[in-house]
Amino acid sequence: MTATLTPRPDASARPARPVRRIGLVGWGAIGRVVGTALAEGHIPGAELTCIIDNRPLVDAPAPQLSFEDALTVCDLIVEAAGQAVVREWAERVLNSGADLLIASTGALVDPELTGRLRAAGPGRVYFTGGAVGGLDLLQAVRGLGPLTSVTLTTTKLPATLHQPWMDAELTERLRTTTEPVEVMRGTARDVPVKFPKSTNVAASVALATGDPALVQVVVVADPAATLTRHVIEAAGPHGTYRFEVAHRPDEANPATSQVVPHAVLRSLGAVVGRAGQIL
Numbered sequence: 001m002t003a004t005l006t007p008r009p010d011a012s013a014r015p016a017r018p019v020r021r022i023g024l025v026g027w028g029a030i031g032r033v034v035g036t037a038l039a040e041g042h043i044p045g046a047e048l049t050c051i052i053d054n055r056p057l058v059d060a061p062a063p064q065l066s067f068e069d070a071l072t073v074c075d076l077i078v079e080a081a082g083q084a085v086v087r088e089w090a091e092r093v094l095n096s097g098a099d100l101l102i103a104s105t106g107a108l109v110d111p112e113l114t115g116r117l118r119a120a121g122p123g124r125v126y127f128t129g130g131a132v133g134g135l136d137l138l139q140a141v142r143g144l145g146p147l148t149s150v151t152l153t154t155t156k157l158p159a160t161l162h163q164p165w166m167d168a169e170l171t172e173r174l175r176t177t178t179e180p181v182e183v184m185r186g187t188a189r190d191v192p193v194k195f196p197k198s199t200n201v202a203a204s205v206a207l208a209t210g211d212p213a214l215v216q217v218v219v220v221a222d223p224a225a226t227l228t229r230h231v232i233e234a235a236g237p238h239g240t241y242r243f244e245v246a247h248r249p250d251e252a253n254p255a256t257s258q259v260v261p262h263a264v265l266r267s268l269g270a271v272v273g274r275a276g277q278i279l
């Protein structure tokens with residue numbers, strides 16, 4: 001059989017990819033590194049158009065705008081501010097037509113919000129892998145069928161895990177312990193809500209594997225954890241998987257690992273169509 005296929009248009013006749021105008025939400029441990037790299041032109045195809053933060057910024061490399069104003073000038077919003085920002089703004093970003101790259105994936109354990117984001121558009125939503133690796137492969141494994149078990153064990157310095165809901169006894173234990181303390185064991189549906197600034201990775205593992213209730217999460221506070229450690233173990237009928245990372249924490253915000261802004265930049269490169277990326 002001879003197929004009649006339309007020849008691909010000549011490369012010179014194809015429209016050049018437009019430079020994406022980036023609005024960065026959050027000028028903190030992640031945002032400063034991402035914004036500086038963008039302003040220095042490290043991601044071809046992406047330019048830093050504005051920064052959104054609820055604190056006044058000095059010496060930022062782009063104008064500070066309100067969220068409303070940013071949505072009139074940006075075509076891609078990068079969230080590096082916190083789960084509350086995702087809850088409040090994600091749907092509006094997507095409905096405005098801008099794409100959205102989310103770091104605070106923990107907000108997505110709320111099925112109601114996730115459902116609304118699925119229905120929102122025409123903007124498209126993306127999630128960075130953030131502090132953990134292997135999510136691309138775990139997402140690919142889903143093509144073979146569901147996994148039967150997924151576990152994430154996160155170990156951090158005690159001070160980075162302290163939360164306002166903790167009682168006096170646990171607070172004191174975290175302050176004085178000389179040994180590792182298991183502070184929570186639950187599923188990826190429960191844990192990111194309890195540790196909103198330090199266990200987004202649990203939600204990211206759930207986004208990759210498809211079922212937050214299947215992902216068992218153990219959160220350990222260890223005064224000896226100069227490196228933040230995340231261990232993902234998964235199994236299914238087609239194989240077993242184990243990914244372990246140990247990161248130096250950010251100096252100003254030790255709840256966040258130093259690698260995270262670089263993971264955001266890598267994700268951003270992929271979204272804007274940078275060549276030579278591992279997808």
Ligand SMILES: NC(=O)C1=CN([C@@H]2O[C@H](COP(=O)(O)OP(=O)(O)OC[C@H]3O[C@@H](n4cnc5c(N)ncnc54)[C@H](O)[C@@H]3O)[C@@H](O)[C@H]2O)C=CC1
Nearest residue numbers: 026027028029030053054080081082103104130131200256
């Ligand atoms: N997916 C992952 O692996 C990781 C995700 N994260 C997420 O990224 C978020 C940001 O992390 P960092 O940069 O380390 O935090 P940070 O605390 O150093 O900086 C957050 C910045 O966002 C701003 N901000 C907070 N709420 C805001 C709001 N409602 N509107 C505008 N600006 C707001 C703050 O003023 C601050 O400048 C974390 O809260 C966490 O949810 C953090 C680490 C890893």
Ligand SMILES: O=C([O-])CC(=O)C(=O)O
Nearest residue numbers: 131198199200201256257
């Ligand atoms: O940076 C990290 O290692 C992980 C983190 O804070 C998070 O998952 O929210």
